[in-house]
Structures are given as C-alpha cells and as structure tokens.
Amino acid sequence: MSGAFEIRGGKKLSGDITPQGAKNEALQILCAVLLTEDEVRISNIPDIKDVNKLIEILQDLNVKVTKNGKGDYTFKADEVNFDYIKSKEFKKDGAKLRGSVMILGPMLARFGEAYMPTPGGDKIGRRRLDTHFQGFVELGAEFVFDEEDQYYSLKAKELNGKFILLEEASVTGTANIVMAAVLAKGKTRIYNAACEPYLQQLCKMLNRMGANITGIGSNLLTIDGVDKLHGTEHTMLPDMVEIGSWIGLAAMTKSEITIKNVNWNQLGVIPNTFRKLGIELEQRGDDIYIPSQEHYKVQKFIDGSILTVSDAPWPGFTPDLLSIILVVATQAKGSVLIHQKMFESRLFFVDKLIDMGAQIILCDPHRATVIGLNQETPLRGTSMVSPDIRAGNALLIAALSAEGKSVIQNIEQIDRGYENIDERLRAIGADIRRIEI
Ligand SMILES: CC(=O)N[C@H]1[C@@H](OP(=O)(O)OP(=O)(O)OC[C@H]2O[C@@H](n3ccc(=O)[nH]c3=O)[C@H](O)[C@@H]2O)O[C@H](CO)[C@@H](O)[C@@H]1O
Ligand SMILES: C=C(OP(=O)(O)O)C(=O)O
Structure with a gap:
C-alpha cells in the first residue's frame, strides 16, 4: 500500500492561497542552529517531510527542540551528541534528504569534525558535492571519502580564512562554506x-547571531571570522517555488487566484518569466492576483525567434520551476523551448504529459520543445508516478487541468516539499483526495 492522489480535473478554481515557508531556506536555517549553544527561535517553518526529517536529525543530535506553535520552534544546541553522527542510524537518516549535508559546515566549525553519508534528495541527475569539500579543504580541513561506505569525513584543528573561488555557484555548497567560515580565524x-x-536570509541570520558577513546578495561574500555566535530569532520567507507553482496552476485551470504575502521583492525574474508565457498577473500590495484567462499567448524574442526559458544560478531563473513552466507551456498559444541546463534527468517526466495529450518534443536530456495547445484540446486524465518533487507538482497541475480522472502515485515525493497540498487545493475548489493503492 502506498499513498496516491486521485484527481478529477477540468474544474476552475478560485480564491486565495498562502504560500508555505520556504523549504530550501528552512533546510539551511535549521542547520545553522548547530553553530551556537544559545537558543534560536525560528518561525514560518513548513510542515513538510524533508524539514521534519531534519528536525528529527537535530533531535537525535541532542539539540533541544521546543514547538511554540504551528511552524514556530526554538532550538538549543548546547549539548550536542557527537556519537549519533558516527552511528549506523545517522548513516541511514542523513542519507534520506539533501539538506542534511548542510550540517557539515556548522559541525566542522564548532566541533572540528563532521561526518555525513552520501545525501538523498531528488534523483534528477548527478548531484556532486565537490564544491562543498573543496571549500572546507581550502579552509584547512582534512577530507576523507570512504567509497565503500559512501561516507564523508572532515577534520580540522582550526579553520583559517582564505580567498575561495568556487568552481560553481552551488547553493548548498555556499551555505555550507559560509557556515564553516563564520567561526574560522581571519x-x-x-x-x-x-x-x-x-542564502541571503541565512547570511542575515548569521549576522544577527554575531557573524560578520558583507556582500550579501552578491557573488562575493566577505566573512570576518568570530570566536562565538549567539542566539537569535528568524522568520522564513514564503516559498518562491510554491508561488510559481500557483501562478502556473491558475493559468492552466483558467482560474482567478490570489497568492497572498509573496514577498514580491524577493521573487526576481519569476513573475516576468510567467508573463512571457502570456500569463497576466498583477502585484497587489504584497499579493499576486491572477485573473481567469481563457488563453495565454507566448511572447517571442525581439528578433522573432522562439521563446527559450532556461535555468541559471540566482538571479537567473530557478531550475526548480522549469517543470512548472513546461507544463504551463503545454496549454499556451505558441511554442517554447525549455532548456534545463543544471540537471540531467529532470525533463524525463514529459513522457507522462505526452501520454496526456501534450505536444512535446524531448530534444535531448536537457531540452524540450513544447508546442502549446492554446486550451483548445484539454489534457486527458491518466495514471502516473511522481518522479521528483517538482515534476510531481507539475503533474499534479496537469491533472487538475485535465479532463477526467488522474491518479498520481509516489506522492511522498510531493509531500516532501509541499505542506498539506491536497487540503489547500480543496480550499480553492480542487477535486483531489488522498487514496491508498
Ligand atoms: C536543498 C536545496 O536547497 N536544494 C536546491 C539546491 O540544490 P544544490 O545546492 O544541491 O544544488 P547546486 O546549487 O549545488 O547545483 C545544482 C546543479 O546545478 C549545477 N550547477 C550549479 C551552479 C552552476 O553555476 N552551474 C551548474 O551547472 C550543479 O552541477 C548541480 O548539478 O540548489 C539547486 C539549484 O538552484 C536547486 O535545484 C535545489 O532545489
Ligand atoms: C531538488 C530539490 O530538492 P532537493 O535539493 O532537496 O533534492 C527541490 O527542492 O526542487
């Protein structure tokens, strides 16, 4: 028996939806609580599998965790249990999610050693960790990888500040190195x-804890090491990937939806990228209002060539929303080339959309051309398996727009990133229920 969503699509939705706290911010921020023995209070923590798993890992490390209310926790890492890190349980638990890799930096900085099994996360192509370890080694750590056990070890008597040129702008890699460097000498x-x-949020929180980081928001961070960090409070931003997903959902289902409290100033190119697909959206205060639209027409580039949407490190378009752009393009008027530059296996879910009647040519593992149906032929409901967190949500949106019944299996992949998604979708009129099959 495993969980699945049963969806009857083709219904217009309407109403307000509030994004959860950001998953990928939560994973960084939670690891940072290990940097101090003082209390750190964090709010707007999303209640999702990956985040809850990381909180459990912190508890197993003997971090004291107090729940103050929904999404609001206090952490106190004053008596960390290092034995757990070396235990078989941690080898199993740590491997379950990608975000757990970010306990390495804080552990190394505060205790001079750190261990980690090869972390989990989405199977969306190679996901190497070289940038993380090269950074730690530059700061003076000794690094050993046990290939047989797939286990990483780091040790350092002391860390010393340095100029580090990252070979790629890795998100979790930068977070890890920053968290090591805040307590390094110099x-x-x-x-x-x-x-x-x-990452900006993480750096701001670390500064509130007594760190000295400048250049926040740029690609050159300068960190003057300090001896000790103290407690603070922090509130998570709304999840930009959810926000983009709800814009896509509104367009595909021709629905009038208001996405509440989006923190517009932090959304970068996301709203305009959806506008390029012809989707109307308006900033109203800090909300996004999307009117019901029967059709949306893809813009071309100035020279008349076909619109390409590709991912890039921030402030480029986040790779985590490309599957949503792809699914939305299937009902646009016009064609779009989707170019997933970062990950190698994140576009294979398009075969499910093709089964549903979408017109997509998968050019190679990184590129797909979508020829929009202009809402003239709806997608057809079908049975499918969610391959990864974002493709899972893209398929869910496809199913909500499709004619007839769809069943999506392997919804653990969706649950790991989206809080109570079925209930929140029902609240705006979706016909979706959880079943066991
Ligand atoms: C827990 C978490 O926060 N996960 C996010 C984090 O993963 P994560 O931090 O693991 O991803 P990285 O930023 O390290 O890199 C993602 C992929 O992009 C490639 N790459 C990266 C930078 C670059 O300049 N060129 C390049 O090709 C890497 O080789 C890798 O294959 O960032 C990814 C990229 O935004 C997101 O998809 C993940 O959702
Ligand atoms: C790929 C993602 O997550 P993770 O890095 O945790 O696998 C994601 O959030 O889209």
Whole structure:
C-alpha cells in the first residue's frame, strides 16, 4: 500500500492561497542552529517531510527542540551528541534528504569534525558535492571519502580564512562554506558564491547571531571570522517555488487566484518569466492576483525567434520551476523551448504529459520543445508516478487541468516539499483526495 492522489480535473478554481515557508531556506536555517549553544527561535517553518526529517536529525543530535506553535520552534544546541553522527542510524537518516549535508559546515566549525553519508534528495541527475569539500579543504580541513561506505569525513584543528573561488555557484555548497567560515580565524572571501534569497536570509541570520558577513546578495561574500555566535530569532520567507507553482496552476485551470504575502521583492525574474508565457498577473500590495484567462499567448524574442526559458544560478531563473513552466507551456498559444541546463534527468517526466495529450518534443536530456495547445484540446486524465518533487507538482497541475480522472502515485515525493497540498487545493475548489493503492 502506498499513498496516491486521485484527481478529477477540468474544474476552475478560485480564491486565495498562502504560500508555505520556504523549504530550501528552512533546510539551511535549521542547520545553522548547530553553530551556537544559545537558543534560536525560528518561525514560518513548513510542515513538510524533508524539514521534519531534519528536525528529527537535530533531535537525535541532542539539540533541544521546543514547538511554540504551528511552524514556530526554538532550538538549543548546547549539548550536542557527537556519537549519533558516527552511528549506523545517522548513516541511514542523513542519507534520506539533501539538506542534511548542510550540517557539515556548522559541525566542522564548532566541533572540528563532521561526518555525513552520501545525501538523498531528488534523483534528477548527478548531484556532486565537490564544491562543498573543496571549500572546507581550502579552509584547512582534512577530507576523507570512504567509497565503500559512501561516507564523508572532515577534520580540522582550526579553520583559517582564505580567498575561495568556487568552481560553481552551488547553493548548498555556499551555505555550507559560509557556515564553516563564520567561526574560522581571519577573513574568508567566497567568490562565485550563490546568492539566492534563501542564502541571503541565512547570511542575515548569521549576522544577527554575531557573524560578520558583507556582500550579501552578491557573488562575493566577505566573512570576518568570530570566536562565538549567539542566539537569535528568524522568520522564513514564503516559498518562491510554491508561488510559481500557483501562478502556473491558475493559468492552466483558467482560474482567478490570489497568492497572498509573496514577498514580491524577493521573487526576481519569476513573475516576468510567467508573463512571457502570456500569463497576466498583477502585484497587489504584497499579493499576486491572477485573473481567469481563457488563453495565454507566448511572447517571442525581439528578433522573432522562439521563446527559450532556461535555468541559471540566482538571479537567473530557478531550475526548480522549469517543470512548472513546461507544463504551463503545454496549454499556451505558441511554442517554447525549455532548456534545463543544471540537471540531467529532470525533463524525463514529459513522457507522462505526452501520454496526456501534450505536444512535446524531448530534444535531448536537457531540452524540450513544447508546442502549446492554446486550451483548445484539454489534457486527458491518466495514471502516473511522481518522479521528483517538482515534476510531481507539475503533474499534479496537469491533472487538475485535465479532463477526467488522474491518479498520481509516489506522492511522498510531493509531500516532501509541499505542506498539506491536497487540503489547500480543496480550499480553492480542487477535486483531489488522498487514496491508498
Ligand atoms: C536543498 C536545496 O536547497 N536544494 C536546491 C539546491 O540544490 P544544490 O545546492 O544541491 O544544488 P547546486 O546549487 O549545488 O547545483 C545544482 C546543479 O546545478 C549545477 N550547477 C550549479 C551552479 C552552476 O553555476 N552551474 C551548474 O551547472 C550543479 O552541477 C548541480 O548539478 O540548489 C539547486 C539549484 O538552484 C536547486 O535545484 C535545489 O532545489
Ligand atoms: C531538488 C530539490 O530538492 P532537493 O535539493 O532537496 O533534492 C527541490 O527542492 O526542487
């Protein structure tokens, strides 16, 4: 028996939807609580599988966790249990999610050693961790990878600040190196640093804890090491990937939807990228209002060539929303080339959309051309399996727009990133229920 969603699509939805706190920010911020023995209070934590798993790992490390209310927790890492990190349980638990890799930086900085099994997360192509370890080694750590056990070890008597040129602007890699560098001796400069809003949030929180980081929001971070960090409070941003998903959902289902409290200033190119597909959306205060639209027409580039949407490190378009753009393009008027540059296996879910009647040519593992149906022929409901978190949500949106019944299996993949998604969708009129099959 496993969980599935049964969806009867083709219904217009309407109403307000509030995005959850950001998953990928939560994973960074939760790891940072290990950097101090003081209390850190964090709110707007999404109640989702990956985040809850990381909170459990913190508890197993003997971090004291108090729940103050929904999404509001206090953490106190004053008596960390290092034995757990070396245990068989951690080898199993740590491997379950990608975000757990970010306990390495804080552990190394505060305790001089850190261990980690090869982390989990989406199977969306190779997901190497070289950037993380190269950064730690530059700061003075000794690194060993046990290939047989797939286990990483780091040790350092002391970390010393340095100029580090990252070979790629890795998000979790930058977060990890920043968290190690805040307690290193002297000045660290990280160039080609990732600078997405969640990383900015992490750096701001670390500064409130007593760290000295400048250049936040740019690709050159300068960190003057300090001896000790203290407690603070932090509130998570709304999840930009959810926000983009709800814009896509509104367009595909011709629905009038208001997405509440989106923190517009942190959305970068996301709203305009949806506008390029012809989707009308309006900033109203800090909400996004999307009117019901029967059709949306893809813009071309100025020279008349076909619109390409591709991912890039921030402030480029996040790869986590490309599957949503792809699904939305299936009902646009016009054609779009989707170019997934970062990940190698994130576009294979298009065969499910093709089964549903979408017109897509998968050019190679990185590129797909979508020829929009202009809402003239609806997609057809079908049975499918969710391959990864974002493709899963894209398929869910496809199913909500499709004629007839769809069943999506392997919804653990969706649950790991979206809080109570079925209930929140029902609240705006969707016909979706959880079943066991
Ligand atoms: C827990 C978490 O926060 N996960 C996010 C994080 O993963 P994560 O931090 O693991 O991803 P990275 O930023 O390290 O890199 C993602 C992929 O892009 C490639 N790459 C990266 C930078 C670059 O300049 N060029 C390049 O090709 C990498 O080789 C890798 O295959 O960032 C990814 C990229 O935004 C997101 O998809 C993930 O949702
Ligand atoms: C790929 C993602 O998650 P993770 O890095 O946790 O696998 C994602 O959030 O889209």
